[in-house]
Amino acid sequence: MNVKLSRRVLLQGILATTTALATMRAFPVMAQQAGGTLTVGLTYELDTMNTYSTGFLADAQHTVIEGLIAPDKDARYVPVLAKEVPTLDNGGIVLSEDRSKMTITYKLQENVKWHDGAPFTSADVKFTWEAVKDPAFIAESKDGTQDIDSIDLPDDYTVVCNYNTVKPNFASTLFTFGIMPKHLLEGTDLNTSSYNETPVGTGPFKVAEFVRGQYVVLDKNTDYWQTAESGDALPYIDRLVFRIVTDSNTLITQLQSGELDMAVSVPYGRASQLEGVEGLEIVVGPQLSWGHLDFNFRNPILADGTVRKAVAHAINRETLIRVQGGFPTPIKSLVLPIFDLYDDATPEYAYDPAAANAMLDDAGYTKGGDGIREKDGDRLSFAFVVQSGRADDENVQQVIIAQLKEIGIEATADNKTGVAYREARYSGGYDLIYGRWITSADPVYSIFYGTEGENNGQGYSNPELDEVFARLENTLDQDVRKAAASEMQRIIAEDLPAIALTGGVSVIAKPVELKNFVPNPTNMTNFVDTKEWYLES
Amino acid sequence: MSLGYAIRRLLGAIPLLLGISVILFVIIQLAPGGPLDIYAENPSVSKEALAQIAARYGLDQPVPVQYFLWLKAILVGDWGYSIRTGRPVLDEIVLRLGPTLQLGGLAMVISLLIAVPVGIISAARRGSKLDGTVTVLSFAGISTPVFWLALLLQLLFSVQLGWLPSAGYQSIGDGSFVDRLRHIIMPTAVLSLATVASWSRFIRSGMIDVLNQDYIRTAYAKGRSEKAVLFVHALRNAMIPAVTVIAVDFVTIISGAVITETVFAWPGIGRLFMESMDGRDYPMLMGLMMMGSLAIVVANIVADLCYAALDPRIRYD
Numbered sequence: 001m002n003v004k005l006s007r008r009v010l011l012q013g014i015l016a017t018t019t020a021l022a023t024m025r026a027f028p029v030m031a032q033q034a035g036g037t038l039t040v041g042l043t044y045e046l047d048t049m050n051t052y053s054t055g056f057l058a059d060a061q062h063t064v065i066e067g068l069i070a071p072d073k074d075a076r077y078v079p080v081l082a083k084e085v086p087t088l089d090n091g092g093i094v095l096s097e098d099r100s101k102m103t104i105t106y107k108l109q110e111n112v113k114w115h116d117g118a119p120f121t122s123a124d125v126k127f128t129w130e131a132v133k134d135p136a137f138i139a140e141s142k143d144g145t146q147d148i149d150s151i152d153l154p155d156d157y158t159v160v161c162n163y164n165t166v167k168p169n170f171a172s173t174l175f176t177f178g179i180m181p182k183h184l185l186e187g188t189d190l191n192t193s194s195y196n197e198t199p200v201g202t203g204p205f206k207v208a209e210f211v212r213g214q215y216v217v218l219d220k221n222t223d224y225w226q227t228a229e230s231g232d233a234l235p236y237i238d239r240l241v242f243r244i245v246t247d248s249n250t251l252i253t254q255l256q257s258g259e260l261d262m263a264v265s266v267p268y269g270r271a272s273q274l275e276g277v278e279g280l281e282i283v284v285g286p287q288l289s290w291g292h293l294d295f296n297f298r299n300p301i302l303a304d305g306t307v308r309k310a311v312a313h314a315i316n317r318e319t320l321i322r323v324q325g326g327f328p329t330p331i332k333s334l335v336l337p338i339f340d341l342y343d344d345a346t347p348e349y350a351y352d353p354a355a356a357n358a359m360l361d362d363a364g365y366t367k368g369g370d371g372i373r374e375k376d377g378d379r380l381s382f383a384f385v386v387q388s389g390r391a392d393d394e395n396v397q398q399v400i401i402a403q404l405k406e407i408g409i410e411a412t413a414d415n416k417t418g419v420a421y422r423e424a425r426y427s428g429g430y431d432l433i434y435g436r437w438i439t440s441a442d443p444v445y446s447i448f449y450g451t452e453g454e455n456n457g458q459g460y461s462n463p464e465l466d467e468v469f470a471r472l473e474n475t476l477d478q479d480v481r482k483a484a485a486s487e488m489q490r491i492i493a494e495d496l497p498a499i500a501l502t503g504g505v506s507v508i509a510k511p512v513e514l515k516n517f518v519p520n521p522t523n524m525t526n527f528v529d530t531k532e533w534y535l536e537s
Numbered sequence: 538m539s540l541g542y543a544i545r546r547l548l549g550a551i552p553l554l555l556g557i558s559v560i561l562f563v564i565i566q567l568a569p570g571g572p573l574d575i576y577a578e579n580p581s582v583s584k585e586a587l588a589q590i591a592a593r594y595g596l597d598q599p600v601p602v603q604y605f606l607w608l609k610a611i612l613v614g615d616w617g618y619s620i621r622t623g624r625p626v627l628d629e630i631v632l633r634l635g636p637t638l639q640l641g642g643l644a645m646v647i648s649l650l651i652a653v654p655v656g657i658i659s660a661a662r663r664g665s666k667l668d669g670t671v672t673v674l675s676f677a678g679i680s681t682p683v684f685w686l687a688l689l690l691q692l693l694f695s696v697q698l699g700w701l702p703s704a705g706y707q708s709i710g711d712g713s714f715v716d717r718l719r720h721i722i723m724p725t726a727v728l729s730l731a732t733v734a735s736w737s738r739f740i741r742s743g744m745i746d747v748l749n750q751d752y753i754r755t756a757y758a759k760g761r762s763e764k765a766v767l768f769v770h771a772l773r774n775a776m777i778p779a780v781t782v783i784a785v786d787f788v789t790i791i792s793g794a795v796i797t798e799t800v801f802a803w804p805g806i807g808r809l810f811m812e813s814m815d816g817r818d819y820p821m822l823m824g825l826m827m828m829g830s831l832a833i834v835v836a837n838i839v840a841d842l843c844y845a846a847l848d849p850r851i852r853y854d
Contacts, residue, residue: 213804257695
């Protein structure tokens with residue numbers, strides 16, 4: 001049972017998928033079969049089917065509800081309900097004379113129908129903006145609503161959004177999450193509407209049944225507006241079922257027994273248990289997440305750059321990766337290599353405990369009888385927080401604690417769960433904190449490391465960096481953005497408010513017969529584009 | 538007579554429940570974080586939006602004011618709305634109560650059917666090999682971690698043999714009696730194990746105390762059969778201490794067996810409690826905990842009434 005999942009097997013999995021994809025592209029007429037049911041395990045308690053109010057990533061929701069555009073497998077935006085992704089080049093984005101505002105025009109697909117048969121029009125897009133913006137509606141995300149002053153609808157298939165600012169990441173907000181049907185929801189209370197159980201969308205699947213605490217059943221939309229290049233009706237799969245299985249042991253058991261066909265977030269440490277299960281294969285997909293160790297600058301010892309740099313020199317990323325099943329990849333920049341803005345010239349403090357020890361010696365921190373350094377009564381002893389119950393994070397924490405001990409720094413686990421963890425993270429209730437951020441296809445970094453950043457619980461403030469953020473986040477000029485992003489990566493890597501450690505991957509268990517499945521690395525989940533998936537019998 | 542007693546006891550419990558509600562309200566508020574934290578994790582929710590949400594749920598009021606608003610509502614039967622799902626608290630509880638009562642009720646019945654005879658026999662044959670075996674098994678049962686036993690059963694019956702579904706309440710599109718029965722077998726077995734083990738111990742020790750009494754010797758001397766002595770003369774008295782334990786365990790079971798429900802993906806009260814706890818869903822938590830408190834009060838009254846039924850010397854006027 002407990003066979004180590006070798007890299008070779010994984011590689012075969014990846015290769016098999018890529019080969020399958022390559023074959024598909026080479027022979028587009030190869031028969032794609034319609035039919036079948038795919039049962040997927042969800043590891044969280046589904047709260048609502050509304051993409052705007054769910055507290056989780058909307059796996060099931062994205063098969064039902066479509067946005068104007070969506071990120072693809074490379075985290076690049078592609079059109080869905082819009083005919084093209086608006087850019088400066090295609091005239092979809094127009095800047096004001098003083099370059100302080102922008103107007104975005106979406107041209108909509110004209111043959112789209114809601115699941116109830118009503119036509120999808122520009123009025124639905126405007127309604128979605130108004131509904132999400134409405135203060136009475138309790139949304140998980142209202143991102144982007146405040147940046148739009150007004151929306152004009154010249155005709156049924158044109159939407160003109162007048163922004164009050166220049167927002168390079170507009171694509172990862174509002175209309176990408178999904179469009180809501182005006183004809184069904186206008187005048188209703190969205191907080192209590194039945195839309196939250198059985199949303200009506202334009203997507204390839206319709207909600208057949210949602211039973212709280214158990215499952216949601218999604219049936220093929222036989223009247224879906226898109227067809228395959230071959231002329232086939234889409235989607236191919238008849239029925240998608242998401243079963244709520246919150247216990248990770250049970251999730252693995254159900255995959256082994258065949259009660260579940262698929263799971264998209266298999267814990268790294270559990271993947272080996274699925275090796276050799278008949279009919280199942282493991283696919284390792286990229287994920288826009290990064291593991292990071294943050295320092296609390298309210299602690300005067302950590303506000304001293306020497307200690308932060310010594311910590312950076314003390315950490316061996318290879319070991320961190322090994323305790324996470326060998327899955328993550330080492331990173332040196334907060335910007336993941338998949339992004340255009342990534343700069344490979346970003347400097348890093350490489351693993352070098354001798355250098356770390358020398359730095360601390362020079363700074364006057366001497367080792368006491370217990371091997372822990374101190375200077376003038378300041379002991380290098382820190383409270384170290386991770387989210388308890390997350391096995392991968394706790395393993396990483398233990399490795400870091402051991403590695404810091406090597407250079408005479410004591411870190412003591414002070415783990416917290418759920419809300420208490422978040423409370424600590426936002427108010428700086430820690431000295432060191434390890435965690436992961438999962439982001440959209442174009443993340444905004446000032447929220448983490450800007451002086452006023454809403455996720456900056458570290459008390460970190462660097463005016464030079466704030467100025468770089470201002471340049472990076474208020475222009476659509478790709479050259480300016482790239483230069484600013486490089487500068488941002490350099491400053492963060494040198495000043496070290498946080499150490500970027502590993503880039504995440506998602507471990508997906510899927511049936512061998514599921515074809516055309518392509519992992520999606522963004523927070524729009526692997527289910528953002530299910531229409532071409534099919535089950536080979 | 539006993540009906541009047543029960544009503545008096547229930548009325549007497551009102552101040553108690555009021556006191557409990559104050560304590561619960563304060564304890565829930567003392568836990569770090571709050572319901573709005575699920576929004577705090579999302580960097581794009583503005584402070585103004587948060588303030589609006591807080592106002593909608595009355596979370597911007599001082600805690601005592603919040604409590605009196607809650608109390609005022611609950612007195613007219615308004616349990617409030619879940620912050621996580623936006624649905625009425627009572628609807629959510631009723632939805633989850635059914636599966637929990639089925640699982641808990643079945644586990645209770647099975648536990649009684651096994652624990653009572655096992656307890657009696659091992660008391661009557663005290664010191665025998667049978668008694669020794671039962672004792673060892675009982676302690677093994679009490680000490681077995683629930684999640685571990687669940688995992689073993691799942692691996693055996695679902696993965697290896699493929700006889701039973703490993704988790705869930707019913708198959709999708711089925712939900713027939715047989716289908717539900719297949720789903721409830723393993724969680725019931727897991728839930729029953731610890732109660733069977735502990736209840737049989739209580740019944741055994743109760744029986745041993747009673748079997749040493751003079752009136753039992755008298756019964757034997759009169760020539761009554763062992764069966765009649767054990768079941769007619771001894772059992773009623775031996776059950777009195779066990780009733781207390783069973784009543785308390787009953788409340789625990791219907792308050793939702795958190796681990797069993799989670800491992801077996803059972804859509805019951807225990808899991809609802811966990812998810813409400815994770816989201817700091819204050820109205821939901823108050824509803825669930827008040828429901829639990831009420832169950833304890835009722836179970837205690839029922840236990841007291843059982844004493845009277847079992848022991849004619851006990852009278853409530």
